[in-house]
Amino acid sequence: MSAVLSRRGVLAGLTVVLFSGCALPVIPKRPAPKLEDALGWIRHDGAGLYTLWLPRVEMGQGILTGLKQIACAELGVAWDAVTVKLPSTQDIPRVKATVGSDSIKDYALPLAQGCALLRDAVARGGFAAAGDKPPTPRWPTADRPDLRRPPLAQGEAIVTGRPLYVADVRRPGMVFGRVLYAPLSPEFASSPRAFDEAAARALPGFVALVRSPLFEQGQARGIAIVAATPGALDRITRALAVQWQMQTPSVGGRELLDVDARLPHAVHDDSVPREGAWDVDLRFDIPPATHASIEPRAAVAEFDAQGRLQLWVGSQDVFYQRDVVAKRLGLDDDEITVHSHRLGGAFGARTICTVELEAAVLARAVGKPVKVQWTRAQEFAQGFHRAPSRHRLRVRLKDGRLQHWWHAFASAHVLFTNAAMPPWMQSVSRFIGDAGVARGAKLPYRAALRETRFALQRLPVLTGPWRGLGAGPNHFAVESTIDECARLVGQDPLAFRLAHVEDARLARVLQRVAQAANWGQPLAGERVGRGLACGIYKDMSYAAVVADVAVAPDGAARVLRLWCAHDCGRVVNASQVRAQCEGNLVWCVGMVLVEQLPFEAGEVKAASFADSPIPRWGDIPQMHIELVDEGDAPTGAGETAMVAGGAAIANALRAATGVRLTSLPWRPTMPAQ
Structure with missing residues (x-):
């Protein structure tokens, strides 16, 4: 059989037959973008100003700048008239993960059509509708010299160090977490066998020791610590001195x-x-x-008094993060809002759910906002x-x-x-x-x-x-x-x-x-x-x-x-x-x-x-x-x-x-x- 059948098609069909009764992991949903979707990405704020909710994740590839160029060209407005925002899962309909070098290929035309519809609707004082036939899109390099070399969107913020990344998120009362795993591939069984909880608790900055069946990766089972400061995590890890029960590897590389x-x-x-x-x-x-993203992955999770979860992530697929966390924590989709942030590199690495679930589990356990950020060693060992x-x-x-x-x-x-x-x-x-x-x-x-x-x-x-x-x-x-x-x-x-x-x-x-x-x-x-x-x-x-x-x-x-x-x-x-x-x-x-x-x-x-x-x-x-x-x-x-x-x-x-x-x-x- 050919090797090029789609993964989604196979999982929707074969796995139901072949593996009936087995627990199926969350499968990413990756809908193709349509004009109806694009009408929700671009909004008129009045007085000639617009907001573009970016349907892609910005991770250094410059798509924030590229799609803004298209929006400005189709709307017929100056660069500063369009504000681009990275959306949450509450701001736009589901979009597929930012993968495969397909952002311009798949998103430029729907966005251009949506902006053209909105432009004409604003001009006549009406509203853009999916039934309206959009005019032929114009490309930004065709007749707009000012859009051929626009400033890099968020460029000044990057240079001046303004908060853009999930690691920059600060929440009132926030604490810091880390899930510890054995120094062994999760393809082999491992779990904590013994640890010095008293020594860990005696250290300044200790907040909690958390054990949960959700701390799992493959056959590896972990244990988590929460601290008042990021620096305390290393000290608590050393004091905890976890001894691991580990399966002896029986296969090679x-x-x-x-x-x-x-x-x-x-x-x-x-x-x-x-x-x-x-x-x-x-x-x-x-x-x-390794992918070697300069920014190690991170997430911040916070539950409000009504039990709703706010989750700040640096992910290539924020909707997949919502799906996974909702399933694992037993929440409905409308009980979780996932906020997208610029990524400091991804290259395919941030397509699954890792720190996001860890942060959510810890935030529920300690009743406080929790940030989890992997160390470089964790990126190598757990990614x-x-x-x-x-x-x-x-x-x-x-x-x-x-x-x-x-x-x-x-x-x-x-x-x-x-x-x-x-x-x-x-x-x-x-x-x-x-x-x-x-x-x-x-x-x-x-x-x-x-x-x-x-x-x-x-x-x-x-x-x-x-x-x-x-x-x-x-x-x-x-x-x-x-x-x-x-x-x-x-x-x-x-x-x-x-x-x-x-x-x-x-x-x-x-x-x-x-x-x-x-x-x-x-x-x-x-x-x-x-x-x-x-x-x-x-x-x-x-x-x-x-x-x-x-x-x-x-x-x-x-x-x-x-x-x-x-x-x-x-x-x-x-x-x-x-x-x-x-x-x-x-x-x-x-x-x-x-x-x-x-x-x-x-x-x-x-x-x-x-x-x-x-x-x-x-x-x-x-x-x-x-x-x-x-x-x-x-x-x-x-x-x-x-x-x-x-x-x-x-x-x-x-x-x-x-x-x-x-x-x-x-x-x-x-x-x-």
Whole structure:
């Protein structure tokens, strides 16, 4: 069966039949935005002023600015005439999670139509209605020079440190909580066995020790402390000295991923003959990696005298937080109001309910507002991470062209994350695959026969959506192999790709990046190399990247320059799209040269960025971003460049050293030729 069936469709159907009687976790509801919804996002306040309730979560991607541009253009008003607010669950109808780089693609048109209706209604002194036919939307770059480069919404507040994030929330009488878990993956059973409650209570700032069956993650059971100040939490934790009852891990980590075993899920299903020699035969090993959001996740919860809950969150899906907390605490939806805040990074990490439920349980237990903010160590140990994967790619070539393409890979789950789904529910993926794992595995080049298959394995490390999902790892393996094919037949990597490419827009970004980087021009210096890669994100957005790298005598590698041609259709805010490209490219530098999450014996072995580093300022190269906008419908920019940046750097390393990078990240001790 194809790996691309929707998760919602499967869970609505198969799970009812296969798992009748099992407790079903809360499933996210993700309705497509419509004009009727958009009429609730934009409101006329009188005197030519408007309020836009943002139907997306702002997490650094600039969608607050982009959707405000569209609103101002359609309403025909100045920038300062529209105030943008992040809504609560009481302010607008349900919207789907902010995921998948789809905010402009899915929300620009309904918002533009809604604003156009409201504009005409205000002009005639009436009200916009869903039955009214909206005029043709105008785009902000078409005839409004003042909207082409507007100020960054909330930009001044960020620079001056005004409160924007959930960590900035202060409530009268607020206290601070933390839920403690064993230093072991929640895939293994653990629970508190003994602790020194008297020593904890004796410390200044101690408020409460709370035990609840709701403090659970997988098979892990926790215990919580509440303190008067954030600083007291560490002291109380040390004094409590919890001793844990822990199951001894009986399984390993990504060594369980076997690309030579049965591969039930197909992306390309031609039958490539196994007998005979292969011209290229490569294996790639992609480790787990953290999201590394600079702001650790946090939540504030407060119950009023009538038992209604106010919940302040930094989440990619505030309605899902309401659904989960309501179910777990036995509340009705109208008894909870969830307030959205700007996120200091998310990248797929904040799609499930964690600190939000913890804060709500503690607030009910102590009768006071409670803030819970994870430490960096908790982010590593209790959050989910990039799914590790292993790949084997084998290719036969004929007359300088791809003849047989065979790609086998095994991965931990992405959309069917083990951070939220028990084994019985995740087993549905045995039948339909995991579209997040499959993302980016589709070969965009011509070949006589193409076979791409994958297998899924639940691992002890928590895995789930990570920027681009499978697109980064899968394209890394594919584009590294394509580069090796070009080298084997003695062709220029650009010419080889253009001879095989099936999509005109992909060919266009290849040509544009090659022109920008002066592809083919010799590089000066020893052990300096240039690499190229490209790809398509979600069958809708395109990117190609050229990378220059230098490798020192001791093997240490540094990216010197990156060029990126990026096609996400119509561009609303060029500055923000360039910023998204740059952010993706920094992630690619980290993916290839820096990042991995150490995991041994069922435990994440990292407590800080010293243990699981991310790129630093000195690692960031010069970047040139070429935006390709030929008037196509807008698609997504938030994750697109992940399809090309990593492999371009690896291909440059190959050019500089003769070494094909097959296990991430690059290490200076790797052999050099």
